[in-house]
Amino acid sequence: MTDLSRQRLYLRAWLAAEGRLPDPSVAPVRLSVRTAGSIPPKADMARAGYLVVVWTWRARGEVTRADIEAWEEAHIAAIRDDGANPEVPMTDEAGNPIASAEGGAVPARRKVNYHGTVLARTSVFAPPGRTLQSLWGAWGEGRRRLERILTVKPEFLTDDWERAVAATIHAMRLMMEGEPQVTIIDPSLPL
């Protein structure tokens, strides 16, 4: 049997399994980078005056993906439930609204936004933004460097700016091996 015949048989089986004949479709592929959270485009963050704070850390050997997800849920709740950190429309520094490239308003919080914890981009097996789902999978085995990504308004980048989430930060530290590396990025600066 030729490859082409095999392909046609496969497609016949596929369509039969669908149980109907879908309309034909040829659609452009939209390439986009997906991360664990929604990170506004760099230009928007610069206009909004946000800084990006990236914690890079190595998980302890005994920590599981479920542990990290449990921590992440508490972390998200602490940020969400902080009364001083309500969700607000993202605006530039003059107060004009910023709409994201995806078409909707970019969700933002007044002080701190959490954009997810993803595999650190230092590993060749961890393309930027690869989610935790693969951390302990076949590709992620043993590669335990993670990045927690936050954006903050600079006026809140004070000694106690993370007080509202201190408990979850403490919990994160318990999962760390060694010290975290904290990087602050100003999106308004050229790369």
Place this chain on the structure above:
Amino acid sequence: MSCPVDLAPGDRLALAPGVVLRAVPEWGVAYAYTPARPAFLELNATSWAILALCDGAPLAAIEEGFAELVRGLAGANRARDVLARGLADLLAHGIVHRIDDDGGPTP
């Protein structure tokens, strides 16, 4: 057949030169890159099935093959309509082209 593009039963269709096709059977889709008019396109199973029939065969044989492929899933009219629209799409995107008897593109 009533085709949105002008095709005669004897017209032969094949994958256009330079088009790179990658099937992803698990998802029931195929991806095509068309370098002549740079685009990266996703074909659903129906369009992919139509493309799989465009191996230089004349339109009449493609029509027959498609009717056979979708027998039990769609009536003859629906199958003809889907094939016509699918071929029009594939031609419009430059994924398939008409060939002459020597295998070259029809002027």
